Amino acid sequence: MAQIATTVIDAADIRAYECLLPDSEPISVIAARLAEMMHFPSMGPDGRPMRYGLIPKGGALLDPDATLSELNLPSPLTVRLVPEISAGAGEGVSGEEAGVGGPQPPGNWEPTPPGEIIISEPVALVHDTELDSRPDVRIDAEVHKKIEAFALANRNQECAGLLLGSIDSEGRGRIIHITAAVPAESAVGTKASVRIPLHAWEEMLRVRDLDFGGLRILGWFHSHAGWGVFMSDADVFIHRHFFPHPNMVAYVLDPTSARDGFFYWHDGKIGLCPSYGLVGTPRDLKSHHRPRAKASRTERAEPKAKPAQEPQGSAAVWPALSRWLGLKNAAIGALVLGVLYFAFAGSLFARHNAGKPAKSSKSAAAGSRGMAETRELPSGRTGTRLYAIQKRDNPWAICNRVYDDGELGPYLMRYNHMKPNPCLQVGQQIKLPPKETLRKMAGH
Known part of the structure; x- marks a missing residue:
């Protein structure tokens, strides 16, 4: 050979x-x-x-x-x-x-x-x-x-x-x-x-x-x-x-x-x-x-x-961008003044309320439970559930995980009266209907 x-x-x-x-x-x-x-x-x-x-x-x-x-x-x-x-x-x-x-090859895989x-x-x-x-x-x-x-x-x-x-x-x-x-x-x-x-x-x-x-x-x-x-x-x-x-x-x-x-x-x-x-x-x-x-x-x-050989760092900054930076500095200054004002007002408010009783531990615990209940909740006999958006969620990933069909993503958003590609926020709740509901919307 x-x-x-x-x-x-x-x-x-x-x-x-x-x-x-x-x-x-x-x-x-x-x-x-x-x-x-x-x-x-x-x-x-x-x-x-x-x-x-x-x-x-x-x-x-x-x-x-x-x-x-x-x-x-x-x-x-x-x-x-x-x-x-x-x-x-x-x-x-x-x-x-x-x-x-x-990812690793399956256990019975052997190299050629x-x-x-x-x-x-x-x-x-x-x-x-x-x-x-x-x-x-x-x-x-x-x-x-x-x-x-x-x-x-x-x-x-x-x-x-x-x-x-x-x-x-x-x-x-x-x-x-x-x-x-x-x-x-x-x-x-x-x-x-x-x-x-x-x-x-x-x-x-x-x-x-x-x-x-x-x-x-x-x-x-x-x-x-x-x-x-x-x-x-x-x-x-x-x-x-x-x-x-x-x-x-x-x-x-x-x-x-x-x-x-x-x-x-x-x-x-x-x-x-x-x-x-x-x-x-x-x-x-x-x-x-x-x-x-x-x-x-x-x-x-x-x-x-x-010239092609001139360093990129010496590129002239567009005048419009310079004006934008000037506005940005002014906005930052206004923000700093606002923070100082509210800090001063907050300290006066704290002294004014120093003698008021604190919130009971019972009511505080109830508030904590309310914050925790943001995952997945039943919402009646229709089979529809409430789902709390988690980190890195998107319509395709949610439908792929819940319904085993990522292509239903746009119809899930339509069911919730949202755009096909919304900006989902962590903790935001959406409705999860039965899979058949979304399949009917998709024309299956």
């Missing part, structure tokens, strides 16, 4: 391996064995086997049923190992709560024998410093608008793509600057999930190599069609295994509500980035003046003639 010397790179261009691959085995078998040897998951978050493929750099996806000897391939050969992945708006995290541990594959130790393709500090995430306004337009065109189903750019330095910190995006045009989206098949990777990586060869992969983006901004369990699985570098981010947007946010690595966990910056001219930024939820955003304007 002959062997072919091949450089194998992961899909995000983080590590490379020098390998000797058998020329007489199917590509699908070689890809599965390489995934095991490169420590990629064999099972997805849904418990199903993962599929992997091989794509020559700048070329097309290799036929999974063909052998290397049957294909006319360049020498030396460099390929990327890419996964077929699925992201979904299931229950997830909205802050720094996703750890580095992953390595066969005739010989693989080296990994070689790092990126060499970044200052990884201990929190990054400053910035995205060009033009790229931001492109992603929004792609998501709006698919507003009733989820979509995804790659984020490209560079890592810059500013003082002692680092800047994750996104300057391009490659949508997954062939991804298969539904209301609550998106699947990126192997041929979609082929299209994205071809665009990345031909049009943006000087940029590096900085992460990925995907939309939640009406579910809000968070990282579901499947999203965390994808980011943890296939975008694990500290300088890689996940951008999540909901085109139905104009909410968005970046998720990044911090202390080994995936958390919501407190803010991000839009970079562009005043004209570029003008169309982005609308409120956002979940993540705050700063805007940085820069002159069109600015």
Whole structure:
């Protein structure tokens, strides 16, 4: 059996391996064995086997049923190992709560024998410093608008793509600057999930190599069609295994509500980035003046003639933003005066009421019980219950947990006379009707 010397790179261009691959085995078998040897998951978050493929750099996806000897391939050969992945708006995290541990294969699962594959130790393709500090995430306004337009065109189903750019330095910190995006045009989206098949990777990586060869992969983006901004369990699985570098981010947007946010690595966990910056001219930024939820955003304007090598930190701040900061300082001053006034008035009130008897322990206990009864309460013989919103709840997660059908989320909100994607508050109570009621509303 002959062997072919091949450089194998992961899909995000983080590590490379020098390998000797058998020329007489199917590509699908070689890809599965390489995934095991490169420590990629064999099972997805849904418990199903993962599929992997091989794509020559700048070329097309290799036929999974063909052998290397049957294909006319360049020498030396460099390929990327890419996964077929699925992201979904299931229950997830909205802050720094996703750890580095992953789902384990079933107990009777055994790895495929390595066969005739010989693989080296990994070689790092990126060499970044200052990884201990929190990054400053910035995205060009033009790229931001492109992603929004792609998501709006698919507003009733989820979509995804790659984020490209560079890592810059500013003082002692680092800047994750996104300057391009490659949508997954062939991804298969539904209301609550998106699947990126192997041929979609082929299209994205071809665009990345031909049009943006000087940029590096900085992460990925995907939309939640009406579910809000968070990282579901499947999203965390994808980011943890296939975008694990500290300088890689996940951008999540909901085109139905104009909410968005970046998720990044911090202390080994995936958390919501407190803010991000839009970079562009005043004209570029003008169309982005609308409120956002979940993540705050700063805007940085820069002159069109600015040299490419000039540091981002020297970008001129838009005059409108400066006026806003002046108003902000005035508001803070007024707030401080108000606090001092109420503190003084409160002290007078306390002295005035010093002689009044304290509230009895019995009534205090009753008040405590009233606060505690905010979980789940029966509300009659109709089968309808009251449910108290908990941390990280969203319509899909509630219906998936209660009814085992997340697609009923919009109808649950309609039943409660709420918008399809409301801003739910912890402790807020909603009605949970029988599942059949929601199914009838859905037309089942």
